[in-house]
Amino acid sequence: MFMRFCFVLSLIIITLTTFADVRMPAIFSENMVLQHDTAVSVWGWANAKIDGDTIVVWNDKIVKPVAVRYAWADNPICNLYNKANLPALPFRTDDWQGITFGK
8 A cells, every 4th residue: 555655646746847848949030941952832921012014022031032922812812003003913923733733
């Protein structure tokens, strides 16, 4: 009986004193390398303006963007208009195969 009591007591003590401070690292941070010399398809918000016949798109945190998609969703937020106040149609600059390719 005494051995069982000591065993249960030691389990309780171990349980109470054992803990882990697990923190997931930020996905993106300064100087973090995800894949060396490989473009990574990560989509986010960007700024845009119309300059003549060109749409200029930028994000201060993205140094070397490789593609742009505008209003590429089921219910997109369309907020890009020309001087005649007509909205821009959804567009994309990439030709990457999506998850449904070949299905």
